[in-house]
Amino acid sequence: MSSTIPSLSISQIRTLSTAAIQAWTAEDVAALSSEQIGVLNARQVASIDAGYVGSLTTQQISAVSSRAIGGLTIDQLAYLSSQHIQALTTGQASALYSQQIDALDAGQIEAFSSAQIGALSARGIHALSADDIATFTTDEIAAISAKAVPALTTDAIAGLSAGQVAALTSAQIAALSVAQFSAFTPDQVEALSTAQMAALTVRQASGFDVTALSTAQTAALSTAFIAGLKTQQITALSSEQAEALTSAQIAALSATAVAGLEAEDIETFSTDEIASIKTQVLARLSTDVIAALSGAQVGALTTVQIAALKPAQLAVLTSDQVGALTSTQIGALSARQASGLDVATLSTPQAAALSTGFISGLKGDQVAALSSEQVQALTSGQIAALSAVAVAGLEAEDIETFTTGEIASIGTRVLARLSTDAVAALSTAQVAALTTGQVSVLSIAQLAALSSEQMGALSTAQIGALAIRQAAGLDVAALSTTQTTALSTAFVAALKGNQVAALSSGQVSALGTGQVAALSAAGITGLEAEDIETFTTDEVAQIATRVLGWLSTDAVAALSPAQVAALTTGQVAALKSTQLAVLGSDQLGALSATQIGALTARQSASLDVTALSTAQTAALSTAFIAALKGDQVAALSSEQTAAFTSSQVAALSAAAVAGLASEDIQAFTTDEIAQIGSRTIASLSTSVIAALGNDQIAALTTGQVASLSTDQIAALSSDQIDLLNSTQIGALSSRQIAAMLLEDIQTFTTDEIAAIGTRAIRGLSTQHVSGLSEEQLDSLTAAQARAMSVAQVNAVVAAYAEYEGL
Helix, strand or coil, X not given: CCCCHXXXXXXXXXXXXXXXXXXXXXXXXXXXXXXXXXXXXHHHHHCCCHHHHCCCCHHHHHHCCCCCHXXXXXXXXHCCCHHHXXXXXXXXXXXXXXXXXXXXXXXXXXXXXXXXXXXXXXXXXXXCCXXXXXXXCHHHHHHCCCCCHHHCCHHHHHCCCHHHHHHCCHHHHHHCCHHHHHCCCHHHHHHCCHHHHHCCCHHHCCCCCHHHCCHHHHHHCCHHHHHCCCHHHHHHXXXXXXXXXXXXXXXXXXXXXXXXXXXXXXXXXXXXXXXXXXXXXXXXXCHHHHHCCCHHHHHHCCHHHHHHCCHHHHHCCXXXXXXXCCHHHHHCCCHHHHHHXXXXXXXXXXXXXXXXXXHHCCCHHHHHHCCHHHHHHCCHHHHHHCCHHHHCCCCHHHHCCCCHHHHHHCXXXXXXXXXXXXXXXXXXXXXXXXXXXXXXXXXXXXXXXXXXHHHHCCCHHHHHCCXXXXXXXXXXXXXXXXXXXXXXXXXXXCCXXXXXXXXXXXXXXXXXXXXXXXXXXXXXXXXXXXXXXXXXXXHHHHCCHHHHCCCCHHHHHCCXXXXXXXXXXXXXXXXXXXXXXCCCHHHHHCCCHHHHHCCCHHHHHXXXXXXXXXXXXXXXXXXXXXXXXXXXXXXXXXXXXXXXXXXXXXXXXXXXXXXXXXXXXXXXXXXXXXXXXXXXXXXXXXXXXXXXXXXXXXXXXXXXXXXXCHHHHHHXXXXXXXXXXXXXXXXXXXXHHHCCCHHHHCCCXXXXXXXXXXXXXXXXXXXXXXXXXXXXXXXXXXXHHHHCXXXXXXXXXXXXXXXXXX
8 A cells, every 4th residue: 555645735844743654664754855854843753653763755755844953862863874864964963952962973973074073062062072083184183173172071082093183173172171181191282283383262261281382383373372371371381382482473462471471581582672671561570580681681671560560579670771771771770769779880871861760769868878970970950859759869079079050059958958068068150159038048047157258149039039047047147248238138137146146247247227226135136336337327216116225335325415306105105214324414314205104113213303404304204203203303403393394293293292392392383283193292392381471372282282291381471471362371270270370360351261271160279269260250151050079169258358358
């Protein structure tokens, strides 16, 4: 019976169940067309009887879809012949599962073509055993896709023949994993071509035994692979391998790797290779390696490489290596490297080539180690870059080599650190070259180290730049008069007494008004008599009031009348008692009324007031007058006291009033008499009271009258008492009344009797009452009568009885 399969449509074939397919006979399977087989799915293919699969034609096998090929069972695969395998398309080969590949026998595997092998997936390749791979021809090895290569087992890799290894393409080599590459045997490594070596990547470097490479292979390694090498791998390289490295490879070495280079390795490097080392890598070279560099290799270093060297690397350079450095290389050194270089080994051209940045990093001991020739080779720019720490290393013989331009270039912050020996070694030309900024920063010790010749070289501009803090260190006595004139007022203000005292009269005479005004209290104490004599009147007037009091009495005594006359009122008021006390009559005579008026109370005790003219006396302030003592007033001439103004008289103290003599008081006007204070009039002597004139008595105020002592009342003559008016008498107290004589009382008019106060009336003695005239008795007021004592009343009654003849 013929098969019905050919009559089935494609759609019918698709819908056949696995049970229906399992029922197929050998004739049915053989009758399947390519189109019908092409629509079978994996489950349907798996349902075909295994024995019938072996009878399929190669055309039918090729017709199975790549999606259905995975349906072939292990049993079915066993019936496939080599021809069947060879008939598989690349699509079918790539769709095979690893289990299917693993089920194939050696003959079937060997039947795979290069194209089919190239189509195998990574899973398919991984399913191949080492023995399977060993059967591959070199073309088949080369056909394995780069994506599938990582799926090869390490056993399969280790089983590759030298020919197979040599057949690997660059893409396959690059696709090898670290584990696969590490599985290479020495013989396999030896079989690698230079082209293959060049295909190695950075990730494959880790763990690879580079010692197995030939020099040719080493030279062929890719820069990417080189960049992945570790320290221990580089260390393991032989000198021959290290020498085989190209400039590009050396440039690719990482900082970690380069640390593995040893002295004998670096010795094999050409100058080009040395120049190719990356800067970040060069800094990792060991000091032993650096010390092993030849002069030519050192000379081949780029400026960028030089700038990357660490201080520790520079420190191991020998004098020969340093000598090999060019000026350009030297100029590339930076400040951070300064501590590592032995600058004493530099030639003078090399010293001159050092950058200002490098110079700024030098320490004092390094500068001290420089020879005079090296120091002399330094440029102005380099000198200007020296730090304060570095400049301290300059010695006297070094500084002597500096040009004036170089001296002027030293930074102000740095100059102050120059040793005093170095400062003392400056020539006059070098001193003259100092800028005003430099002069202003010189320390006290440095200024003190300057000789008179050096001082003489300073210009007026330099002298004018000296600062306050420098005053203590300058030998001002060594200055010329021109230099003295140039000193700033701030500097002059800082001078001490001993420094001013050391100035010559010529120097003092050279001081300007501004400088004189700037002298401090301490400074002015140094002025002597011969110094003050050189001052102009303007300069005298410029002496500060707070300072003038510190002028010595000898200097004050030496002031000329013109100088005294030039004193301001503020200065006059500031004079101390001891200073006023030494003023002579000519000096006092030169004082103007305004100056005299400026004298204060505290100065009164020391002024010889007897030397004053009447005009000067009249100009004295009331405060000054109020401070006068009795002996001073007593010493005044009548003309001087006559010159007193009413205000001055009013200001006289009780002690001063006591010094007035009769002839003095007689010269007082009635207004001046009236100005004598009621509290001070009691200090007038009885002789002065007795000398008061009629007008003066009449001018006494009630307050003055009330303040007169009983002795002063008793000293008044009857004529003087007779001149008292009712108002004055009304101011008398009982004690003052009691001090009067009967004849004094008898001079009172009836109005004056009536003016006696009710309290004062009790001062009349019974003798006074008995002696009153009848008219005086009649003038007594009722209030007075009521205020009288019994004795006084009885005396009144007795007096009246006597007058009436009773």
